[in-house]
Amino acid sequence: xxxxxxxxxxxxxxxxxxxxxxxxxxxxxxxxxxxxxxxxxxxxxxxxxxxxxxxxxxxxxxxxxxxxxxxxxxxxxxxxxxxxxxxxxxxxxxxxxxxxxxxxxxxxxxxxxxxxxxxxxxxxxxxxxxxxxxxxxxxxxxxxxxxxxxxxxxxxxxxxxxxxxxxxxxxxxxxxxxxxxxxxxxxxxxxxxxxxxxxxxxxxxxxxxxxxxxxxxxxxxxxxxxxxxxxxxxxxxxxxxxxxxxxxxxxxxxxxxxxxxxxxxxxxxxxxxxxxxxxxxxxxxxxxxxxxxxxxxxxxxxxxxxxxxxxxxxxxxxxxxxxxxxxxxxxxxxxxxxxxxxxxxxxxxxxxxxxxxxxxxxxxxxxxxxxxxxxxxxxxxxxxxxxxxxxxxxxxxxxxxxxxxxxxxxxxxxxxxxxxxxxxxxxxxxxxxxxxxxxxxxxxxxxxxxxxxxxxxxxxxxxxxxxxxxxxxxxxxxxxxxxxxxxxxxxxxxxxxxxxxxxxxxxxxxxxxxxxxxxxxxxxxxxxxxxxxxxxxxxxxxxxxxxxxxxxxxxxxxxxxxxxxxxxxxxxxxxxxxxxxxxxxxxxxxxxxxxxxxxxxxxxxxxxxxxxxxxxxxxxxxxxxxxxxxxxxxxxxxxxxxxxxxxxxxxxxxxxxxxxxxxxxxxxxxxxxxxxxxxxxxxxxxxxxxxxxxxxxxxxxxxxxxxxxxxxxxxxxxxxxxxxxxxxxxxxxxxxxxxxxxxxxxxxxxxxxxxxxxxxxxxxxxxxxxxxxxxxxxxxxxxxxxxxxxxxxxxxxxxxxxxxxxxxxxxxxxxxxxxxxxxxxxxxxxxxxxxxxxxxxxxxxxxxxxxxxxxxxxxxxxxxxxxxxxxxxxx
Ligand code: ADP
Ligand code: MG
Ligand code: MG
Numbered sequence: 001x002x003x004x005x006x007x008x009x010x011x012x013x014x015x016x017x018x019x020x021x022x023x024x025x026x027x028x029x030x031x032x033x034x035x036x037x038x039x040x041x042x043x044x045x046x047x048x049x050x051x052x053x054x055x056x057x058x059x060x061x062x063x064x065x066x067x068x069x070x071x072x073x074x075x076x077x078x079x080x081x082x083x084x085x086x087x088x089x090x091x092x093x094x095x096x097x098x099x100x101x102x103x104x105x106x107x108x109x110x111x112x113x114x115x116x117x118x119x120x121x122x123x124x125x126x127x128x129x130x131x132x133x134x135x136x137x138x139x140x141x142x143x144x145x146x147x148x149x150x151x152x153x154x155x156x157x158x159x160x161x162x163x164x165x166x167x168x169x170x171x172x173x174x175x176x177x178x179x180x181x182x183x184x185x186x187x188x189x190x191x192x193x194x195x196x197x198x199x200x201x202x203x204x205x206x207x208x209x210x211x212x213x214x215x216x217x218x219x220x221x222x223x224x225x226x227x228x229x230x231x232x233x234x235x236x237x238x239x240x241x242x243x244x245x246x247x248x249x250x251x252x253x254x255x256x257x258x259x260x261x262x263x264x265x266x267x268x269x270x271x272x273x274x275x276x277x278x279x280x281x282x283x284x285x286x287x288x289x290x291x292x293x294x295x296x297x298x299x300x301x302x303x304x305x306x307x308x309x310x311x312x313x314x315x316x317x318x319x320x321x322x323x324x325x326x327x328x329x330x331x332x333x334x335x336x337x338x339x340x341x342x343x344x345x346x347x348x349x350x351x352x353x354x355x356x357x358x359x360x361x362x363x364x365x366x367x368x369x370x371x372x373x374x375x376x377x378x379x380x381x382x383x384x385x386x387x388x389x390x391x392x393x394x395x396x397x398x399x400x401x402x403x404x405x406x407x408x409x410x411x412x413x414x415x416x417x418x419x420x421x422x423x424x425x426x427x428x429x430x431x432x433x434x435x436x437x438x439x440x441x442x443x444x445x446x447x448x449x450x451x452x453x454x455x456x457x458x459x460x461x462x463x464x465x466x467x468x469x470x471x472x473x474x475x476x477x478x479x480x481x482x483x484x485x486x487x488x489x490x491x492x493x494x495x496x497x498x499x500x501x502x503x504x505x506x507x508x509x510x511x512x513x514x515x516x517x518x519x520x521x522x523x524x525x526x527x528x529x530x531x532x533x534x535x536x537x538x539x540x541x542x543x544x545x546x547x548x549x550x551x552x553x554x555x556x557x558x559x560x561x562x563x564x565x566x567x568x569x570x571x572x573x574x575x576x577x578x579x580x581x582x583x584x585x586x587x588x589x590x591x592x593x594x595x596x597x598x599x600x601x602x603x604x605x606x607x608x609x610x611x612x613x614x615x616x617x618x619x620x621x622x623x624x625x626x627x628x629x630x631x632x633x634x635x636x637x638x639x640x641x642x643x644x645x646x647x648x649x650x651x652x653x654x655x656x657x658x659x660x661x662x663x664x665x666x667x668x669x670x671x672x673x674x675x676x677x678x679x680x681x682x683x684x685x686x687x688x689x690x691x692x693x694x695x696x697x698x699x700x701x702x703x704x705x706x707x708x709x710x711x712x713x714x715x716x717x718x719x720x721x722x723x724x725x726x727x728x729x730x731x732x733x734x735x736x737x738x739x740x741x742x743x744x745x746x747x748x749x750x751x752x753x754x755x756x757x758x759x760x761x762x763x764x765x766x767x768x769x770x771x772x773x774x775x776x777x778x779x780x781x782x783x784x785x786x787x788x789x790x791x792x793x794x795x796x797x798x799x800x801x802x803x804x805x806x807x808x809x810x811x812x813x814x815x816x817x818x819x820x821x822x823x824x825x826x827x828x829x830x831x832x833x834x835x836x837x838x839x840x841x842x843x844x845x846x847x848x849x850x851x852x853x854x855x856x857x858x859x860x861x862x863x864x865x866x867x868x869x870x871x872x873x874x875x
Pocket of ligand 3: 748
């Protein structure tokens with residue numbers, strides 16, 4: 001079996017076998033770009049390595065040595081040669097890029113003998129020793145598990161003794177000493193000499209890369225990014241290009257377009273006389289790529305041409321690594337560049353305009369979940385803010401939160417419900433868990449391609465990097481900026497779009513769609529067939545939804561209106577009534593209020609349908625909590641409170657007790673209330689149609705749809721429907737307005753789904769209430785499940801995913817399918833929608849499209865996401 005591919009044997013389509021990096025290196029080699037020769041060990045080899053209990057698959061090593069021979073011939077160097085040694089990098093390369101998550105060893109093949117050859121051949125002992133000390137440090141850290149800082153300490157002390165600031169200022173003789181010190185560290189920490197046999201080094205390094213697939217950082221990264229664990233990593237072995245050989249050498253990273261804004265301009269950083277990770281690790285502050293034009297014009301031009309070529313070739317923005325060795329350019333990596341949501345939109349729109357891709361491709365390319373960032377609030381531009389400092393605007397968005405200085409603490413405080421801003425000198429992959437939980441990230445060191453910046457952009461979190469004005473003191477848990485000091489827990493705000501660090505909390509405003517976003521959604525609308533509505537309970541929300549492109553309201557909840565401050569006493573009066581007359585008197589007071597509610601929403605949505613759900617929760621939700629009442633009453637009694645008040649509270653307590661249910665979710669609610677207390681729904685239906693009549697008289701096209709919740713049986717619906725239709729008829733006659741009457745039901749109980757043909761006889765539309773349908777199908781009460789046991793189901797992979805987030809397609813989805821089929825059979829033109837929270841979740845939206853629903857309904861801010869997801873489902 002073939003486990004090893006030379007770069008020239010692979011191509012871009014072999015990602016899953018060669019990993020992203022390997023496929024990219026192969027593709028670049030084959031289109032004639034200057035790539036140092038090398039080969040890739042496949043992901044299959046990695047998986048077989050794990051399956052066999054950490055043994056290389058048979059024949060793999062033989063292929064490695066054979067391929068190495070080819071590289072030797074190509075470079076004219078020899079691995080381990082005492083006169084002309086070949087040095088290689090050993091690089092991990094997963095199928096999906098996992099930046100900084102996996103480990104890479106550079107300069108492998110060096111030992112006490114070969115390093116002397118490097119000295120002789122380069123005529124540069126400082127360079128040779130620099131390679132050797134880097135190699136010992138990386139190899140020991142990654143392969144032998146010796147802590148990085150053991151070596152860092154030696155370096156720091158050396159620089160202090162010399163009185164210099166940067167690694168590249170250490171002279172040759174001193175660097176030779178550093179190498180000796182490093183070897184002592186290895187002996188001390190591992191109990192063995194640093195391995196001198198290059199072949200042994202290579203074998204150990206390959207094993208270490210395979211193993212890094214399952215280190216904690218990698219596992220965590222996969223978990224938060226939904227990358228399956230069975231993919232494995234490939235290993236790339238590549239001859240070295242040296243960027244640390246002097247002033248005509250360097251190394252850098254670049255994006256073919258700006259990953260933060262999407263602007264079409266080469267964007268990157270480089271360091272002269274440096275190697276590998278130096279740029280990303282923020283060892284020295286790198287130079288902007290434009291500077292290269294002055295320093296090495298020919299190389300710069302070649303690089304610009306190469307970037308253009310790669311972008312054209314891949315038809316997408318590329319993230320590129322390169323090294324310059326003695327004035328010669330080498331390409332070391334290319335991959336699709338990660339970008340912020342605004343950049344993703346701008347790049348896709350501009351690439352369509354440039355003729356590079358078509359609209360459909362553009363629509364497919366946007367991750368709907370990522371758009372979420374753009375639909376968040378941002379700093380009010382009119383607010384006066386106290387700007388403390390300015391750093392690099394590494395990832396846009398704004399956030400306020402409490403300052404914390406460690407990832408662990410960020411995680412802990414966030415878990416306790418605090419909003420935190422993680423403030424670090426720089427971040428490393430070990431900080432990921434804290435970055436995930438922080439509102440935003442602020443670092444005092446590092447550039448736009450530093451770890452913090454790259455990861456924050458990937459997560460869609462605001463981030464400011466390299467804010468050097470901030471002096472962090474980890475020990476004191478504070479940072480100083482100018483004359484001010486901020487301690488742990490104090491509030492600051494960051495604006496990742498401008499790089500401003502701001503004191504205290506700041507006022508935010510609602511998001512608006514920019515031109516690129518609007519264009520993209522317009523293209524999405526051309527493609528999608530699924531309708532998109534919003535869930536909204538107020539005219540303001542309805543307007544917001546409409547501005548975001550909602551084609552109607554799929555769910556207006558009336559209970560929120562009952563909860564309003566001025567309503568609650570009347571609602572309680574209604575509930576407390578002993579006789580029907582009393583209750584009707586209270587309802588009569590509620591009628592004009594409800595009518596006003598419906599008037600506002602129907603008006604805001606004029607011309608578009610508005611589905612209004614009749615009262616859904618059990619009545620005791622409108623009464624005070626029983627325990628609270630008992631405490632209040634006891635306190636009043638002990639303090640000789642007003643007997644009248646006590647008596648009143650006692651009556652409420654009695655009623656609350658009478659209404660108490662053992663399981664309110666399955667209790668006296670929804671249309672069950674409508675059956676036992678028809679006067680409540682009657683009032684609501686009146687309010688709807690009076691409001692409609694009033695609007696139509698005013699020339700407004702009001703389109704209400706009356707929705708009856710929690711139906712289990714066709715007869716139940718028949719009774720309630722007849723009552724509602726009769727009321728509508730009366731109001732028609734009374735007002736002389738020809739009212740549009742549409743009455744339907746929610747499908748949220750399995751029985752209703754299974755008898756949907758019978759139910760459809762009385763329903764002009766179905767709306768799947770998938771929150772309750774999931775609860776009733778799984779028999780999970782959502783709050784209890786999510787609070788207590790759901791995570792076991794996810795961890796043990798019994799459920800692949802939280803069914804309240806993404807619809808359980810096999811179970812709940814099957815009921816939806818059955819209900820749609822039966823419903824259509826009984827009533828071919830029946831409208832079918834979904835109004836659970838799933839309506840705004842891309843995979844559930846795809847399911848809805850495939851099931852042939854008429855529309856999804858989601859929260860107003862998710863409407864743009866749903867429009868895009870619906871288009872992606874249709875393509
Ligand atoms: P990551 O996946 O973390 O980016 P890489 O394998 O790309 O890790 O390597 C880390 C750094 O080492 C990069 O800056 C890369 O350009 C550099 N590098 C890797 N291989 C070579 C090589 N053969 N010659 C010179 N630099 C290399
Ligand atoms: Mg890389
Ligand atoms: Mg419900």
